Amino acid sequence: MxxxxxxxxxxxxxxxxxxxxxxxxxxxxxxxxxxxxxxxxxxxxxxxxxxxxxxxxxxxxxxxxxxxxxxxxxxxxxxxxxxxxxxxxxxxxxxxxxxxxxxxxxxxxxxxxxxxxxxxxxxxxxxxxxxxxxxxxxxxxxxxxSAPGTPVPFAIQDMQFTVPAGYVLQKAEFNPGNTCLRFARERCTLTVQRLTPANVVLQGRPFRAWIQETQDVPLSHIRKDKTTLPQGAHKRYLWRTTPRPSLLQRLTSFRNGLKSARAMQGTAWVADEENKLLLVTHESATTSHCDEQAFRTLWQSVRVF
The missing domain is CATH 3.40.1000.10 (Mog1/PsbP, alpha/beta/alpha sandwich)
Structure with a gap:
């Protein structure tokens, strides 16, 4: 830009x-x-x-x-x-x-x-x-x-961020209080979501409890990370899940052509002055790992105003 x-x-x-x-x-x-x-x-x-x-x-x-x-x-x-x-x-x-x-x-x-x-x-x-x-x-x-094969800037409504090269816009939803954009590359998906007002979204629940309920993540997988904070955030939560289906589940999925369990990592924070909750997730159909670099590049670039 x-x-x-x-x-x-x-x-x-x-x-x-x-x-x-x-x-x-x-x-x-x-x-x-x-x-x-x-x-x-x-x-x-x-x-x-x-x-x-x-x-x-x-x-x-x-x-x-x-x-x-x-x-x-x-x-x-x-x-x-x-x-x-x-x-x-x-x-x-x-x-x-x-x-x-x-x-x-x-x-x-x-x-x-x-x-x-x-x-x-x-x-x-x-x-x-x-x-x-x-x-x-x-x-x-x-x-x-934007040149092909390079990171793509997005600045729309009240959000700005950069999508890593190779990820293509798959879905965009602009609803009152909820903007959600999804990007895909091969078998990986990156999602950026903005929810507002944050205090209404959380409804007095602890932030970790909200993440557990909405993202279906065990509470033990959610940890606070203050090493790198997005703009306007005083704390950020991070989680990662790597499902390990049983042998029977893998055989059944292979035989029936079903999707296997997906590995996921996510992070969420509140831009306090703007009273906006930000959620960024990365999912991979390969259960061994997620694209850590793409995930980090995206969430670190998010700005709200």
Whole structure:
């Protein structure tokens, strides 16, 4: 997220794309490879992206988009129809993008190809020409794409963290008081969960008892660890389980194609000033060990605000 670091605003990083938006821009719709923003309940910008396999052809992408948008009122790639304010805004995009602007009845847009990562992006902007454009210029200047095979930053709602390379977003849930994101690589799963308000979640129960109940972990496996504390935490709990199924269970699982018991490690803490409970777990279908480095990289990067 280096390109966004010097721009005032709120960082947003979501599944490979990162940018910085004004503090009054709110993520409205969040899907695996789509995000839209509103300001005062009015649409401002939306972005849809897709990693491509093989060589991207801009003319082919243009024809496909024309077929897709043929019923959209006023849709056109005609240069004379593109508003000057939109062309000036697009000039702020990184030189890594190849850009094909368009217009439609509701606003403007651009088909963008990010050559270094072989990613196609579709931008739609709903900011009117008579509105101030400096925010939009700053947002487009901050837009970037994470390189394949590198750790992927996530900054969404009130959380920031970095997912180790190779882990792919599998599931995302945004519910009131509960955000849960799950990532997978081969037979391993990493999960980040934020629960709030923490005091309501715990309901006066000891933290270890809550972990025991919700994670189905024996109390004897849960220990306090103060060697490394996340930001805003005064204590952190850590646990690890390595199930050892009996020979009969292993034979039955093999014969029936059932999943074997999973090894799990987890950690949980409360960001006291924010009154938010954070939970990070790593599960592996291989009962011998978990990916300790990936687990540590993830939980140590978590920040809430």
């Amino acid at each position: 280096d390109s966004a670091s010097d721009i005032p605003g709120s960082p947003v990083a979501w599944n490979g794309v990162f940018l910085t938006v004004p503090k009054d821009w709110t993520p409205a719709t969040i899907e695996p490879r789509y995000i839209s923003f509103t300001r005062n309940a009015t649409a401002t910008l939306e972005c849809k992206w897709s990693p491509e396999t093989g060589t991207i052809s801009l003319p082919r992408k243009r024809k496909a988009l024309e077929r897709q948008m043929k019923r959209a009122e006023g849709f056109t790639f005609a240069p004379q129809a593109i508003p000057p304010h939109w062309l000036r805004a697009l000039e702020r995009l990184s030189a890594d993008f190849e850009i094909l602007p368009f217009a439609h009845a509701l606003g403007t847009g651009a088909l963008c190809l990010h050559r270094p990562t072989n990613t196609s992006l579709l931008l739609n902007c709903y900011i009117r020409p008579d509105e101030p454009q400096h925010d939009l210029h700053a947002v487009l200047a901050s837009l970037g794409v």
